[in-house]
Amino acid sequence: MIIQSERVWIGSQFIPAQIEIENEKIRRICPPGTHTADVDYGDKAILPGFIDLHTHGSYGYDTNDAETEGLRDWMSRIPEEGVTSILPTTVTQMPEVLTKAVASVAQVIDEGYEGAEILGIHFEGPYLDMEYKGAQPPEAIAQPSVEQFKQYQAAARGWIKYITLSPEHDTDHALTRYCAQNGVVVSMGHSSASYEETLMGAANGATSMTHVYNGMTPLHHRNPGLVGGALRIRDIYGEVIGDGHHSHVAALNIFFQSKGRDKAILITDSLRAKHCPPGGNYQLGGHDIEIGEDGLARLKGTDTIAGSTLQMNRGLQVLIEKAGVPVDAAINACTINPARCLGVDDRKGKICAGYDADLVVLDRDYSVIQTYCKGKAFR
Numbered sequence: 126m127i128i129q130s131e132r133v134w135i136g137s138q139f140i141p142a143q144i145e146i147e148n149e150k151i152r153r154i155c156p157p158g159t160h161t162a163d164v165d166y167g168d169k170a171i172l173p174g175f176i177d178l179h180t181h182g183s184y185g186y187d188t189n190d191a192e193t194e195g196l197r198d199w200m201s202r203i204p205e206e207g208v209t210s211i212l213p214t215t216v217t218q219m220p221e222v223l224t225k226a227v228a229s230v231a232q233v234i235d236e237g238y239e240g241a242e243i244l245g246i247h248f249e250g251p252y253l254d255m256e257y258k259g260a261q262p263p264e265a266i267a268q269p270s271v272e273q274f275k276q277y278q279a280a281a282r283g284w285i286k287y288i289t290l291s292p293e294h295d296t297d298h299a300l301t302r303y304c305a306q307n308g309v310v311v312s313m314g315h316s317s318a319s320y321e322e323t324l325m326g327a328a329n330g331a332t333s334m335t336h337v338y339n340g341m342t343p344l345h346h347r348n349p350g351l352v353g354g355a356l357r358i359r360d361i362y363g364e365v366i367g368d369g370h371h372s373h374v375a376a377l378n379i380f381f382q383s384k385g386r387d388k389a390i391l392i393t394d395s396l397r398a399k400h401c402p403p404g405g406n407y408q409l410g411g412h413d414i415e416i417g418e419d420g421l422a423r424l425k426g427t428d429t430i431a432g433s434t435l436q437m438n439r440g441l442q443v444l445i446e447k448a449g450v451p452v453d454a455a456i457n458a459c460t461i462n463p464a465r466c467l468g469v470d471d472r473k474g475k476i477c478a479g480y481d482a483d484l485v486v487l488d489r490d491y492s493v494i495q496t497y498c499k500g501k502a503f504r
Contacts, residue, residue, distance in 0.1 A: 126145070126164075128162060130166040135154065147500075149481060170488075173460040173474055173484065173485075177210075180211060181214045181216055182397040183202070183397065189218055192229065196238070201238070204504065209483035209497070210242045211242070212244055213247070214249050217253060218265050223248075227284070231246075231284045243284075244473075245285065246287070250266065253294075253316070257341055259429065260430070269300040270300065271300050274304070292313050292316060293318040293319070311330055312332075318342060318354075333364065336366050337363040338371070359385075362466045368443060374449075414431045441491060442491040
C-alpha cells in the first residue's frame, strides 16, 4: 500500500512524500508522484504514531481491573486519537491487585490483540511519598523493595518496562539501581525529594520524571526541589500532562524551553472515564472520583486532581496552539522522545524506511483522519 501527502513529517519538517507500507513496515519513502498512491491525503499532516507512556485507562477500563477483554477493547479503540503504542499504567494498590493487573497485561500480550502496540507496563507506585501521593490510595503505599518488585516482575513475565518511584524513600537507591540495570526505566515522581536527593536518584540510574510539576516538590529559588531537578538535569526525560489544566500553559512553555526538543514527553495520565459519556461514577485505586466540566478527574468531594481525560491529539494541539511550544519539540514529545526513553527508537517514533508503519493523519484542527498501526488502518 502507498499513501501520500503534501505534509509528511520527515527530518523535523513537513515535506511532500509517498510512504510505501509492506508487511507492517515502512518499505520506502519516495517523492510524490513516483508511484500511484492508493490513498492521497492532500494537505493533511502525516506524523509518526503517538506513544503514550502514562495512561491508566479509557472506555470504562482501568489497568488495575485485570480484565483482558477490557484491555483488548482499549487497544483496539485508542488509535482514534492517534495512539499507536502504549504503556498501560497501574495505580498504587494492594499487592494482590497489582499482581493480577500486571499478569493480565502480560496475558494479553502473549495471547494477542489488535490496535495500539503494548510496549510494556508502567508501574506507578506503590513506592511513593505520602505527602505527594496525589490521588494514590495512602493505605497501599509501600517502602521500595527489590524482592517485592521481583515478584511483580515475575507475574508480569518481564513486561514492566517503566516504574515511578520516590527516590528519597528508596534506601541506598537499591530498587533504582536494580531496575536501571535490568531494563526498566526509572522515573522519579510522587515525591518530596529535595534537589540534592533528585540528583542522587539520577546518579543511581533514574532517567525520567513522572508528570513534572504534579505530585512533587515545587520549584523555589532557594530550594529547587524535584521540579528544579527536572529543569536543570539536561539529560533526563520529563513527562508532562498537556491538557493546560494540570499545569498552566506558561509552565508548559517554560518546561519545553528547558528540556528542548529531545527530552520532553507528552502524556495523558488518562483514566477509565476518557471517551465515556459525561457524568457517571468512577474509581481510581478503590477511591471514588468525579469528572468536572474541565475534563479533570478529582477525588470525590475534594480539589485533589486524580488524572485526566486528555486525548493525545488534543494534547499536541494545546502544546502548539496554547503553550507556544515549537512544532518540532511538540511532535517529538509524543513520538520519538518516548521511543528513545523506552529504547525502542530503532523501530518506533519516526517515519523512516525499516520502521514500523505506525502513522497518524491529522487535519488542520488536529482531528484524527486515520491511524495506521503497523500498516493496519484504525479509526
